[in-house]
Amino acid sequence: MNARTETDLLLPPMHSPAHLSNTHLDALEEETIFILREVAAAFERPTLLFSGGKDSLVLLKCAEKAFGAGRIPYPLLMIDTGHNFPEVTAYRDQRAKELGAELIVRNVEDSMKRGTVRLAHPGESRNAHQSVTLLEAIEEFRFDALIGGARRDEEKARAKERIFSHRDSFGQWQPKDQRPELWTLFNTRLASGEHFRVFPISNWTELDVWQYIEREHVGLPSIYYTHKREVVERRGLLVPVTELTPPRDGETVQVRDVRFRTVGDITTTCPVESLAADAGDVVLETLTVDVSERGATRMDDMTSEASMEKRKKDGYF
Amino acid sequence: MSATTAATPVTTDVHGDTGTALRFITCGSVDDGKSTLIGRLLVDSKTVLQDQLAGVQRGGETDLALLTDGLSAEREQGITIDVAYRYFSTAKRKFIIGDAPGHEQYTRNMVTAASAADAAVVLVDATKLAWAAEVEDGTVVKRELLPQTRRHTLLANLLRVQSIVFAVNKLDAIGDAGLAFERISTALNAFAEAAGVQVAGIVPISALKGWNVATRHADWVGYEGPSLLELLEELPVTAQDEAVPFAFPVQWVEKFSSSADTSQGRRVFWGRVASGHVEPGQRVTVLPSNQTATVAQVLSHTRQPKSVHAGHSAGIVLDREVDVSRGDWLLAPDAFEPVREITATVAWLDDEPLVAGRVYWALQGHRWVKAKVARIVDRVNITTLESEPTTQLEANSIGDVVLALQQPLAVLPFAQSRALGSLVLVDTASHKTAAAVLVQPAAAKA
Numbered sequence: 001m002n003a004r005t006e007t008d009l010l011l012p013p014m015h016s017p018a019h020l021s022n023t024h025l026d027a028l029e030e031e032t033i034f035i036l037r038e039v040a041a042a043f044e045r046p047t048l049l050f051s052g053g054k055d056s057l058v059l060l061k062c063a064e065k066a067f068g069a070g071r072i073p074y075p076l077l078m079i080d081t082g083h084n085f086p087e088v089t090a091y092r093d094q095r096a097k098e099l100g101a102e103l104i105v106r107n108v109e110d111s112m113k114r115g116t117v118r119l120a121h122p123g124e125s126r127n128a129h130q131s132v133t134l135l136e137a138i139e140e141f142r143f144d145a146l147i148g149g150a151r152r153d154e155e156k157a158r159a160k161e162r163i164f165s166h167r168d169s170f171g172q173w174q175p176k177d178q179r180p181e182l183w184t185l186f187n188t189r190l191a192s193g194e195h196f197r198v199f200p201i202s203n204w205t206e207l208d209v210w211q212y213i214e215r216e217h218v219g220l221p222s223i224y225y226t227h228k229r230e231v232v233e234r235r236g237l238l239v240p241v242t243e244l245t246p247p248r249d250g251e252t253v254q255v256r257d258v259r260f261r262t263v264g265d266i267t268t269t270c271p272v273e274s275l276a277a278d279a280g281d282v283v284l285e286t287l288t289v290d291v292s293e294r295g296a297t298r299m300d301d302m303t304s305e306a307s308m309e310k311r312k313k314d315g316y317f
Numbered sequence: 318m319s320a321t322t323a324a325t326p327v328t329t330d331v332h333g334d335t336g337t338a339l340r341f342i343t344c345g346s347v348d349d350g351k352s353t354l355i356g357r358l359l360v361d362s363k364t365v366l367q368d369q370l371a372g373v374q375r376g377g378e379t380d381l382a383l384l385t386d387g388l389s390a391e392r393e394q395g396i397t398i399d400v401a402y403r404y405f406s407t408a409k410r411k412f413i414i415g416d417a418p419g420h421e422q423y424t425r426n427m428v429t430a431a432s433a434a435d436a437a438v439v440l441v442d443a444t445k446l447a448w449a450a451e452v453e454d455g456t457v458v459k460r461e462l463l464p465q466t467r468r469h470t471l472l473a474n475l476l477r478v479q480s481i482v483f484a485v486n487k488l489d490a491i492g493d494a495g496l497a498f499e500r501i502s503t504a505l506n507a508f509a510e511a512a513g514v515q516v517a518g519i520v521p522i523s524a525l526k527g528w529n530v531a532t533r534h535a536d537w538v539g540y541e542g543p544s545l546l547e548l549l550e551e552l553p554v555t556a557q558d559e560a561v562p563f564a565f566p567v568q569w570v571e572k573f574s575s576s577a578d579t580s581q582g583r584r585v586f587w588g589r590v591a592s593g594h595v596e597p598g599q600r601v602t603v604l605p606s607n608q609t610a611t612v613a614q615v616l617s618h619t620r621q622p623k624s625v626h627a628g629h630s631a632g633i634v635l636d637r638e639v640d641v642s643r644g645d646w647l648l649a650p651d652a653f654e655p656v657r658e659i660t661a662t663v664a665w666l667d668d669e670p671l672v673a674g675r676v677y678w679a680l681q682g683h684r685w686v687k688a689k690v691a692r693i694v695d696r697v698n699i700t701t702l703e704s705e706p707t708t709q710l711e712a713n714s715i716g717d718v719v720l721a722l723q724q725p726l727a728v729l730p731f732a733q734s735r736a737l738g739s740l741v742l743v744d745t746a747s748h749k750t751a752a753a754v755l756v757q758p759a760a761a762k763a
Binding site: 027156 | 337338369399400401402403404411413425426428429432433568569570571587589618629630643666678680681682683735736739740741743748749750753
């Protein structure tokens with residue numbers, strides 16, 4: 001399977017980057033491709049976590065370059081909270097189909113039916129509960145490596161994580177006991193039941209991602225670019241008005257020009273005010289931004305300094 | 318596939334820098350101010366965003382160290398446990414910082430950070446040393462640097478971090494800062510000379526106040542040189558190992574589903590060129606099968622280059638079917654002598670000590686072989702820099718060992734080639750990465 005014909009390899013790229021001399025992006029891309037190939041070769045049952053978000057679409061672009069379109073040697077895995085922006089889900093499915101990739105979707109709602117996920121109250125965010133569904137999927141498919149699009153510049157706990165991050169049989173990250181990672185000699189040895197989380201775009205920043213999206217013409221769900229949306233202002237964030245996030249008493253609904261810097265569960269993701277209509281505009285905006293990606297957009301990360309670390313210890317990716 | 322694809326190969330030469338970003342680490346002892354220094358670099362280069370700055374306000378004061386110590390365990394203990402990677406840029410270049418922990422217990426994380434670094438900034442805390450001590454009988458009282466300063470400098474040098482910079486911190490807290498800086502510089506130079514370490518600069522700084530970090534602090538302690546950041550902007554990125562014959566570890570084997578010309582091999586061998594360069598027409602020997610073949614095509618992920626140089630990924634198609642799998646090496650013929658025994662310096666990283674006679678897994682390139690510790694030659698005393706006899710190597714120590722390999726490997730001294738001279742040892746029971754292994758010149762074998 002996944003074999004290319006010889007002539008496939010001789011085709012020139014669709015968009016030659018020859019006119020740009022951004023060697024930093026070239027180096028990042030090369031590092032990412034090296035890691036993607038290493039996962040394909042070193043593990044028996046890897047998978048690529050694919051949400052349809054910008055980071056996973058960049059990863060997929062690099063995978064396309066590493067293996068050739070239509071020949072990515074691992075399935076894509078989506079853990080679905082059921083609370084998605086429809087533009088993102090539609091784009092996710094379209095992209096998987098275009099690439100001929102296998103897309104596995106596992107739902108938090110199914111875990112709720114099984115009783116493995118219990119919400120404290122019906123309105124509770126399902127975002128943190130993804131870990132349970134994810135670990136169930138790992139067990140079901142016996143995945144030994146999960147590739148994720150997390151970046152070290154996103155968050156302080158992420159900044160500490162190895163590229164090949166070892167997880168025990170409960171899916172737990174042990175930040176005090178990470179394996180040394182020397183040169184590019186990746187120790188991929190596992191005991192039964194353990195797995196790795198692998199982060200090929202660890203060294204990319206939000207700006208690098210947008211510059212790459214611009215350079216490589218990576219397509220994104222439309223909500224990454226400016227659009228008019230009903231929002232309410234809440235604790236400095238612009239909360240989108242949806243069925244799941246209705247306005248509270250006393251809040252005024254306004255229509256604003258916004259875009260999303262990051263997408264995830266509807267109940268935790270906020271847009272920012274912006275008129276950026278394409279990747280070039282976003283690059284310029286990112287250069288002058290004064291609030292971090294998560295600070296501007298995530299309701300859940302603000303609850304505790306260490307909330308990401310805690311969730312990762314619990315098996316969150 | 319697109320229809321607009323007349324197969325005209327783009328013939329580009331892929332070589333040169335792998336990027337202009339400088340990867341540097343900060344190291345040194347606990348509380349020498351590494352996290353504060355990085356916080357200062359991030360704040361002064363305007364990389365820190367408002368919400369992040371708001372997150373490190375404590376009682377009205379900004380605690381810069383909190384910008385990097387991201388784990389709750391680190392906040393509890395007030396120390397850095399693992400490497401935090403940070404990204405910032407100035408008008409001149411991009412930087413990737415590895416903020417390495419100072420605690421001896423976490424030396425393995427410092428070694429992790431150093432293995433990928435172009436430069437190391439070793440912090441020296443001026444307030445921890447008795448610099449005010451006077452001259453006795455015309456000779457300066459011998460002043461010792463802290464063990465972790467020595468250890469980190471030695472490790473960075475051992476791992477061939479190209480530029481080592483000392484940043485003498487907290488001089489603002491010392492009465493006679495000029496004298497202290499002069500004496501510390503003398504001690505650092507003497508230590509570096511004895512250890513064979515080339516020093517790229519010694520910069521007096523106050524991380525807390527921002528003196529000489531991003532901008533120069535004029536007329537201070539007699540120092541006229543650049544600020545730390547100005548120095549870092551000019552440092553070179555790690556050069557690839559030039560003048561080493563072609564060597565290529567096979568990472569991944571891709572099969573063609575069809576081939577117009579069946580006289581050629583029907584597989585592409587993907588990997589990163591470890592040394593030298595590769596171009597069509599070149600002869601190669603396969604390790605371990607010992608067969609030879611000629612390179613028919615060289616590919617990169619986007620184009621068909623004329624040649625690919627060390628440090629870059631390439632796909633290699635050979636002119637005929639030969640036995641090659643992941644882990645094998647393609648080598649310039651007659652340039653390497655595969656060996657079954659190597660003498661190497663190891664930085665022992667595991668909590669379980671190295672045991673002579675025990676078998677470990679060794680990884681070189683993408684090849685795993687069993688390696689037995691035939692004997693321990695010696696251990697480095699990090700204070701005296703002298704070799705001393707030992708029967709075991711404990712965590713965080715450096716020593717020389719002889720390894721017997723189950724299968725032959727092509728190696729070169731680490732000083733000559735990073736890729737052919739570096740291995741890791743992995744514990745066969747715990748699967749933990751136990752050691753960084755640096756191959757010694759064969760002549761060093763006792």
